[in-house]
Amino acid sequence: MNVQVVYCNHQNANLALRERLAFSSDELLVRAYDELRARFPKSEHVVISTCNRVELYTAQEDPADTPTHDDLARFFSDFHQVPVIEFFDDLLECQGPEAVRHLFEVASSIDSMVLGESQIVSQIKAAFQLAMDSSANGPLTNSLFQRAMAVSARVRTDTKLSEGRVSIASVAVGDFGKSIFDRFDDKTVLILGAGEMASETLMYLRDEGVRQIHVCNRRLERAEALAKEFSGQAHPWESRLELLGQADVVVSTTGAERPILTAADFKPIRKKTGPKPVFILDLGAPRDIDSDVSHVDDGIFLYNIDDLEATCNANRKLRAAEIAKAREIIEEETASFMHDIYHKATGPIVKRLREHWHEISRQELELLFRKLPELDDRQREAFEKTIHRVVNKLLHPPLETLRDEARNGPPVGMLNTLKRLFHLRD
Amino acid sequence: MRLENVTVFCFFASYLCALMLELTQFLRQSVTLKWSSLGLTVAGLIAQTIYLVERSRQTDLPPLLGSSHDWLLVSAWLAVVWFLGMKVWDSRLSIGIFVLPLVLVLVVTSRFASSEPNPRVSISYWGSMLHAALWVFGILGVILAMIVSVMYLLQHRRLKHKRAELPALHLLSLERLNRINWWLIVCSVPLLTLGMITGLWMSYLAQSSSAPVSLANSTFVAFSLIWLGMAVLFGWLVVSRKATGRLVAWRTVLACTFLLVTLLAIKFLSVDGIHARELI
Structure with a gap:
């Protein structure tokens, strides 16, 4: 059994590269799963693609079926039409316990830009759900992701990692938005895109008192649903430029592959509105808003995901003690998970061994009962119980030794010895 | 302890130490140092109040009318009161590093300004009082506008460069800085204007006294130019609809710096022919 991950995230790859390797829509991911299945039919796959990371988890029953780092890099290259040489050094790889530990860290948001953010949990859940819908998952990835969710919950409960501002949206609104505006109840907010990030950002803005909300989305029905949730107004996508003139806060979270707003779009609008301050949050990956927009005039304050990194690092420093606690939990859970996985690998042999011994004892008991027909049911039952106990007691030491051996890795040598000693066949 | 022993050095040292402690917050955040800084500022304010009261008792005039020395110290005293008021309103606000240096400059300048009582107070006591009060509050407004503008420019720079806030620089x-700046200019320019008018009226009254004032001196021309500069800034601020907050802040800083440098130079070099005794 093997678990493997190849990934690039905000710590090792810049936004431009992440944008090129990202799976920006569910349709794209479904296509990616089809391609992965075709290339690596004996592997289970789960892809996590968010604005901060692109991660591909694979798992195999037989370690010999594990795709190489090169194989997976070639998949990314072919799928996204990006030469391998441009990203290979930024596409990191982990196997076995390191891969498991990495997922647990991601799920516990230790690896997040904003330490302790809760959004990553729902993003992992959604990613795993899509893998299930595409039948890309399997028993190993099922156990791995279920355990990752449990570890994430434990870290949040047992540490103070989730206290205070935690998500990108809250840092953006709390640390930057509130340094620009004194109050939000008289501000107009324009949301471009109607995804989860938009919804989360709106929650923080609503907490700050925002009342005027406009939502623009390519699919009007999604815009209407979001607008209804926050008592805002939904608008067709085409009216976004007109609404920009009214907006004091713009939040863009679309999955567009190219910028949807450029400096050329802003200039005529700013000519009409004057240089009033506008707070723009570009939370899309790839970026939705051209970075030149911030140079149009002094009143435009544009932030994309990478810009929030400095604040996130400051949060990390303040919570360093909590990270240490969380890492202890993750280390313990990783060891426990790997032990379970390795132990699970011994399952078929243990089962066969038990069956084999119990079968022998059953045959011997039948012979005995035939020789002693005067035995009544109570006596027969007593014999059966005694023999059952003897078999279990004899099996206990080798199975315990097998369990201990599984703590450090798959006990391949011991399994082979058992097979040979007791003539167990695959 | 005899209250007459309180000197300019006492509160100067208190404010200087308070400023030093404020600056140490950039190296290491400490609640103890923060409170110590505030304590030293309060101690300085108490010492300064005692000094002004003593001076007032000695000259038998309110501090505003005493001399250029007292007048500068009253400006510094008001700035410290404003600083402490802001600290009470929001204790996290990093305002000491902006206000205390200006307070120190005013205190140092007062050390070199004339401490002789103004002889023309007797011409019209209440007129002099009004004239001095209008100028002090007008100048205080200008000082505060400059501080607020510097804060605006720093905040603007941080936000444009997408940097996280330093814990020591909250x-x-x-939006609020821009609004405060606007109100400070809008309030201080009329005060300075009224101060100019009352000054002219006082000069007119002095023509028939034993100490007449000539308006054809360089100080009056310098004050008039300063006032004109501030009035232009005021007019531009009220009329302009396309001005960004950053532009307003820059122009405020430039205008206020010009005003303060000129004013302090006049006091420092004791060439104030209108208010000083020696040039009569």
Whole structure:
């Protein structure tokens, strides 16, 4: 059994590269799963693609079926039409316990830009759900992701990692938005895109008192649903430029592959509105808003995901003690998970061994009962119980030794010895 | 302890130490140092109050009318009161590093300014009082506008460069700083204007006294130019609809710096022919 991950995230790859390797829509991911299945039919796959990371988890029953780092890099290259040489050094790889530990860290948001953010949990859940819908998952990835969710919950409960501002949206609104505006109840907010990030950002803005909300989305029905949730107004996508003139806060979270707003779009609008301050949050990956927009005039304050990194690092420093606690939990859970996985690998042999011994004892008991027909049911039952106990007691030491051996890795040598000693066949 | 022993050095040293402690917050955040800084500022304010009261008792005039020395110290005293008021309103606000240096400059300048009582107070006591009060509050407004503008520019720079806020440098939002700046200019320019008018009226009254004032001196021309500069800034601020907050802040800083440098130079070099005794 093997678990493997190849990934690039905000710590090792810049936004431009992440944008090129990202799976920006569910349709794209479904296509990616089809391609992965075709290339690596004996592997289970789960892809996590968010604005901060692109991660591909694979798992195999037989370690010999594990795709190489090169194989997976070639998949990314072919799928996204990006030469391998441009990203290979930024596409990191982990196997076995390191891969498991990495997922647990991601799920516990230790690896997040904003330490302790809760959004990553729902993003992992959604990613795993899509893998299930595409039948890309399997028993190993099922156990791995279920355990990752449990570890994430434990870290949040047992540490103070989730206290205070935690998500990108809250840092953006709390640390930057509130340094620009004194109050939000008289501000107009324009949301471009109607995804989860938009919804989360709106929650923080609503907490700050925002009342005027406009939502623009390519699919009007999604815009209407979001607008209804926050008592805002939904608008067709085409009216976004007109609404920009009214907006004091713009939040863009679309999955567009190219910028949807450029400096050329802003200039005529700013000519009409004057240089009033506008707070723009570009939370899309790839970026939705051209970075030149911030140079149009002094009143435009544009932030994309990478810009929030400095604040996130400051949060990390303040919570360093909590990270240490969380890492202890993750280390313990990783060891426990790997032990379970390795132990699970011994399952078929243990089962066969038990069956084999119990079968022998059953045959011997039948012979005995035939020789002693005067035995009544109570006596027969007593014999059966005694023999059952003897078999279990004899099996206990080798199975315990097998369990201990599984703590450090798959006990391949011991399994082979058992097979040979007791003539167990695959 | 005899209250007459309180000197300018006492509160100067208190404010200087308070400023030093404020600056150490950039190296290491400490609640103890923060409170110590505030304590030293309060101690300095108490010492300064005692000094002004003593001076007033000696000259038998309110501090505003005493001399250029007292007048500068009253400006510094008001700035410290404002600083402490802001600290009470929001204790996280990093305002000491902006206000205390200006307070120190005013205190140092007062050391070199004339401490002789103004002889023309007797011409019209209440007129002199009004004239001095209008100028002090006008100048205070200008000082505060400059401080607020510097804060605006720093905050603007941080936000444009997308940097996280330093724990030792917590500032108000741009929106609020811009609003405060606008109100400070809008209030201080009329005060300075009224101060000019009352000054002219006082000069007119002095023509028939034993100490007449000539308006054809360089100080009056310098004050008039300063006032004109501030009035232009005021007019532009009220009329302009396309001015960004950053532009307003820059122009405020430039205008206020010009005003303060000129004013302090006049006091420092004791060439104030209108208010000083020696040039009569």
